[in-house]
Amino acid sequence: MNKHYTEGEPIRDTKAPAGPIEERWEKRKFSAKLVNPANKRKMHVIVVGTGLAGGSAAATLGELGYNVTSFCYQDSPRRAHSIAAQGGINAAKNYRGDGDSIYRLFYDTVKGGDFRARESNVYRLAQVSVNIIDQAVAQGVPFAREYGGLLDTRSFGGAQVSRTFYARGQTGQQLLLGAYQALERQIAAGTVKMNTRHEMLDVIVSDGRARGVIVRDMVTGEIERHLADAVVLATGGYGNVFFLSTNAKGCNTTAIWRAHRRGAMFANPCYTQIHPTCIPVSGDYQSKLTLMSESLRNDGRVWVPVKAGDTRPASEIPEEERDYYLERIYPAFGNLVPRDIASRAAKNVCDEGRGVGPGGLGVYLDFADAIRRLGREAVEKKYGNLFEMYERITGEDPYSQPMRIYPAVHYTMGGLWVDYDLQSTIPGLFVVGEANFSDHGANRLGASALMQGLADGYFVLPTTIGDYLANGPYGEVDDGAVAEAEAAVQSKIERLLSVNGTRTADSYHRELGKLMWDYCGMERTEESLRKALERIPELREEFWQNVKVSGTADELNQALERAGRVADFFDLAELMCIDALHRTESCGGHFRAESQDADGEALRDDENFAYVAAWEYGEQGPVLHKEALEYEYVKMSQRSYK
Amino acid sequence: MNLTLKVWRQKGPQDKGRMVTYRVEDVSPDMSFLEMLDVLNERLILEGDDPIAFDHDCREGICGMCGMVINGVAHGEQVATTTCQLHMRHFEDDAVITIEPWRAAPFPVVKDLVVDRSAFDRIIQAGGFISVPAGSAPDAHSVPVKKVDADAAFDAATCIGCGACVAACPNGSASLFTAAKITHLSLLPQGQPERDSRARAMVEQMDAEGFGGCTNTGECTAVCPKGIPLDTIAQMNRDYLRASK
């Protein structure tokens, strides 16, 4: 049978120092070469993306004195999708004295990721987490506090300690505004030059090194070339390959996909996180899905009717005819099991015909007990803005009837492969935040993405990129490479505009997304993936023959922007399915129906799959490079939350 | 439901612009306002027309990217709601809906409903921050903050920078936006060292951008999707006066 890929040499991280894990980051920092302060001004770094990762990176590089150019596709850096994060950010502060520690956060993250992340990276993340909270507080981030004036925390899925710091339901917003303000300060100081409404469409690789980017000015349509000594991609996740997701409409894979085409390996593309608590789909015009923060699972109880096909309203279903299935199956963690487990459990009860709401694709998240126990006012204080959002979207009042929720695509653990220094396989191309694959293995724990983005941007990248730059200079940029990248961008745009077919890019995107959800979503099988791999190339072919993009190249043209992104999603979708097909085990968010234990839980195959799958782009199909994962500290075991 | 839309169309900053009428049919009451426009735009593309350009991104009321004047009200009539969170169930069948961009001299129209709000970024650049380079911060618990102050700072900090306040103000004032940031930072102990210079610089930048003055009409808070309170403006004025002494 067609394997769709070939296998190449193994790959390995060579940057993490050996020795005791607690000392590795200190060692790496010390061994990193420094750039002379007077030379920093002459070193030019491009940072694409202004979310938590890119915003913090650009601001910090600016503070250090580098000459930084930053890009985002929105009209202001403050609007990156990090702004939408609701629930909180983890840190091993142990302010509660409940037994938390750097080691425990490290342990929880490795286990939560189902033993598919690198130990050295995760340990560093846990170490740096404490500095992030200090930094944010000093910037004026208004975290929730207790009456004594100290910081409040709450619990998130996959942890038995309370280590999640939060700012009501708007933690991402407040953290991003902190980074944005630091960035604006550097813009005013002249160290960072900001380009809003610019979309990156290619990386310039000269002499084997990343030396710049090709961008399109989204207002005038002009194609611009920007050169630099190093390039940082902080362009977020690719969940929108499913069309419907909790990501913002503009989230895309274009930046990392173009880098992949130029030689950056793509790691674990099939690791997708499906979030258990989102507002269910209401119609086929639906343009996105809205998350209801995981923090709601602290007080909300998840249930469905015991009997299949029970269509009575929730209020008429007596207690003994309700199945609080998470509490029943996972007594130790109850409603707070990790996301992949909660999502699959919801799917299972819906498959049994016990789902609620239109189409039976929903489960209840019920606050009646919490309201009885704490009073409505206390519940309102904690979750008021989420409840309001729910009511606005559904027209239903969650104080008087339970919320209806269903899993939705939320986060992508996969991304460009990076070493311990966050450098991709293209020298000089660094990748931070959700765009890389680094720390979450096969499943990310709640409140850990904000932590990773800020760890990368404030603390890790500024050190490691200095080492790369100090080893330069890397000479003149080859004109031919620049011209070639620019011509490639131009010709793709012209091609999209010239098809003049009969279907919009969005309609293709919806169809691709549905296909991915059905065949490469919460549950995957060899059969479903093979179907997807047959259908995706056909649909892509049709797209290129029949898409309709109105308008011209030299104006603000949102139809053109979308079509360009959809074209890249097609290619990525194919790689995701190939990755999912090759990994015949289940792990974390990747559930292969063929690989489950007697209780229906994900069954890993450590003997054959304890590796990172790093894919190299090849004209004749992708080439797989395996990075073996070794666990010296956390013993590999089957995850259990029972 | 079926609707008649009167939408502002403007090719670019130099174009004079005009209202254009569109009919949209079979709108579901569960659609969001932007989804209704998506449906219309899909049709326009297939007809070879230019779709209506509008800014949007997160579609969950937090990025601050979307914003239209709907039937004369910034973000429409539903209180404390961004355009993307407005749903069609709040409109009558057969309604006529007018849709226009934010209108204010410092927010020039880029195209159709898209405006240039970079003046807001420049106001933040002037002083809307606390100067603390990465890595230099003391332990987060070294300075306790009273819960009431932290909560009030948070309330001011929830501003999403959408610009509805400016669009609604008869003077085109950016006072609520500027005051929200000044208030957020001046309520916190960490914000004290730069309190005076911040107030002065931000207010001066706001004036330099050509925003009008505040005459306390309160339209800004009335349309603010996050309900930023009007008394932040009093706080800004106090801080500004204090700084000018």
Ligand SMILES: Cc1cc2nc3c(=O)[nH]c(=O)nc-3n(C[C@H](O)[C@H](O)[C@H](O)COP(=O)(O)OP(=O)(O)OC[C@H]3O[C@@H](n4cnc5c(N)ncnc54)[C@H](O)[C@@H]3O)c2cc1C
């Ligand atoms: C609804 C929601 C809630 C969440 N809640 C939490 C939470 O409570 N806790 C938690 O830890 N995590 C949470 N997450 C996950 C977390 O928010 C994200 O993983 C994280 O913020 C990503 O940050 P980032 O900096 O990598 O990317 P983003 O914030 O997505 O920023 C991407 C940047 O790249 C730019 N960009 C993208 N493509 C291009 C291009 N081609 N050209 C130019 N610029 C480009 C964009 O303009 C933007 O500035 C949540 C996610 C969602 C969607």
